[in-house]
Amino acid sequence: MDETFGQSSRLAGVSPEALRHGDAPSWKVVMVYKLVRPFALCLLLTLPALVVRLGGMELPPALGLAVFGAAVVAASFLLAWGAEAARMDISGALAIAVLAVIAVLPEYAVDLYFAYTAGSDPSYVAYAAANMTGSNRLLLGLGWSVVVVIALFVASRRSGRKVRELVLAPGHRVELGFLAIASVVAFIVPLSGQIHLVMGFALLGLFAFYLWKVSRAEAEEPELVGPAARVGALPTRVRRPLVLGLFLFAATVILASAEPFAHSLIGTGAEFGVDEFLLVQWLAPLASEAPEFIVAILFAVHGRGTDAIGTLISSKINQWTLLVGSLPIAYLLGGGPTALVLDSRQIEEFLLTATQTLLGVAALLALRFPRWLAFTLLGLFALQFVFPGQQARYVLCAVYAVLAAAALVRNRRHILSTLAAPFRRGETTAARDVEQLTR
Template identity: 70%
Template sequence: MIVNRLKPVGLCAALTVPALLLRFTGTDPGAPAGLLLFGLAVVAASFLLAWAAEAAQVDISGGLAIAVLAVIAVLPEYAVDLYFAYTAGSNPEYIAYAAANMTGSNRLLLGLGWSTVVLVALAVAKKRRGATVRELILDAPYRIELGFLAIASIVAFVIPGTGQISLVLGFALLGFFVFYLWKVSRAEPRRPRRTLVAALFVFAAVVILASAEPFAHNLIAVGTELGVDRFLLVQWLAPLASEAPEFIVAILFALRGKGDAALGTLLSSKVNQWTLLVGSLPIAYVLGGGGSALRMDGRQIEEFLLTATQTLLGVAALLALRFPRWAAWTLLGLFAVQFALPGQTARYVLCGVYALIALAALIRNRRHLLPTLAAPFRRAPYASGSSREERISV
């Protein structure tokens, strides 16, 4: 029985071998073949992550398991974005790429990721129950993650307001992320993790780190050959490649009827991107030879403001720990609209639309605002609902 259960794990591990061999021998198979092989390795590692996360929730706090999963799943994004920020220290041209990659990945995560996962989870619930469902309901402990994201979202408006990510802000965000990990690791402790689960996490992390950068570069190379603008490739195609592991893991959870774990994974990913990733950028910039602040031009400020207002809407819509169908379609629709509105004025109008809808959602969910902001600082046990079916409002 155990052997049969380990067969899929062995198959996925085997699918990563060609990419690992290419990476560690320095062999270049060409952009199309590299895109295929490294992409296959990222997908296989994502399946390993999903299995490891499900098994880990038996042994450790559900919140910590989701947080570890989220950190590993976004490692490709860190590898790509921190490379751009580090290089920007000696080549200012790369500052634009660092900002574009970071804002693009964040908007993909919330606009496309959250929406898709919720819609898939609602569709699965409808099929199982035979009735139309209106919203995905998260368990109460997820308010901790939402509280961290809400606070980070408020702080994030300092960046477009000042036009820079300072080193002081970077260290503050990193400290806030460490506090987040400490918070979710203290609740509901369980038995030590099994060796196999730990090995799966480590192996998946190695595969993703080894495959993500060549996957993104080959994707950009193929796109360049097809005549796609390089800035757009860095902002959208590269993040799409680097976000692939967490998207795959979250969709797998949703298809298995674990919508709360699916959205919880992406919520945790958003927390660590909005704290650990953003906070690391000025540090990488300094290490690369840059100054004490990563300064942005008008276009980058506009991109960051758009990302911040989108995040504000996501937090406001989820304050009641209920993600309604309308919010999923709204986020997805506005995410799509931005591609038809490339001008600066249109982007600021879109920021206003995000802000107005967020304000309406904040007013509607106002009684949940203070409890959410206070949640990270309250002492409460963490009992993840990821081991049960999601609760659905019909």
């Protein structure tokens, strides 16, 4: 009882001592306010999109981008908070599968819409490829880097000494092994110039195997942060219907907004003379990835750098397996053939994304994420905006490949153990992460 009492008071921002002595009679009001405020803001941001969609109204592209983009971002936060809080009540393979799909729904809804539409309109193939490659590179180049820099800064402040690298828990070798396999398979796309239906099913099979593997991990008490923690502290009879309601509402908003958001992106580019490919590649993923980034950053700020980077590594696995594997299926359902054929620009983008992923995996084979690697990944990510041409993309691919080769040589004794980790019996990510930060 005291533990629950203390947790509730902390979430309300009131000390347990004050509550016990009756010095804070309105603490329940404060807690309800802190719980409701972020959810109410998200609900308000989704209302204009729902009104426009249900009313069948047409908006100018730029206004539609703002309205439906805000709805997607807000619904993404609701999904992220609900998925985190749901860990209090469900566990096992089904829970992992459900939460994995829920967590990636905002990004996938937009990308699969592009792939589905490409089945009848080939011009949309470019947008499907752009959204996938953009979200993938954004996650590693910006997400991994920023989270590690923050985690090392927090660790340095707490320890009073300069912390230069984040050491991942041994259990993360399994996830790194899955990502290594997926990154090698990914090179089939630029080499063949297409994403074939057979490859799609193979990647979905790898994703299913990944879910089965992690479902064998021992259940642990989740450590929640932010609004998800406030929902998790609610009584079970309140929490469960609230989480279900968040899922249903957010999914409805995202599915209703995906199509007009996609059209608004393209229309805005045409209206203002901005490359539609770039808008789809960077603006849409930035909107859908924002909640995941913020959750990972909160983990890092709270001194849980291993949890933060582990979350983003898992997201990379989802993108290279579930997302890429789903694209040719959506394309086929939309009326296209059994292979989603890419043009030269899209092949370059996939090659750049694959080499970036290979560098990330190769550098982490020793389960160490040094500060220099974070800044290197961030700097290379930024260079693609400074030098956006075709030649620059190939040069950047070569840089990623050379650095990856050097990292593979340096960490060569970890290559086989990493590739074999997903197939070893009894090796899971179940062990509680023990973060060891050294110079």
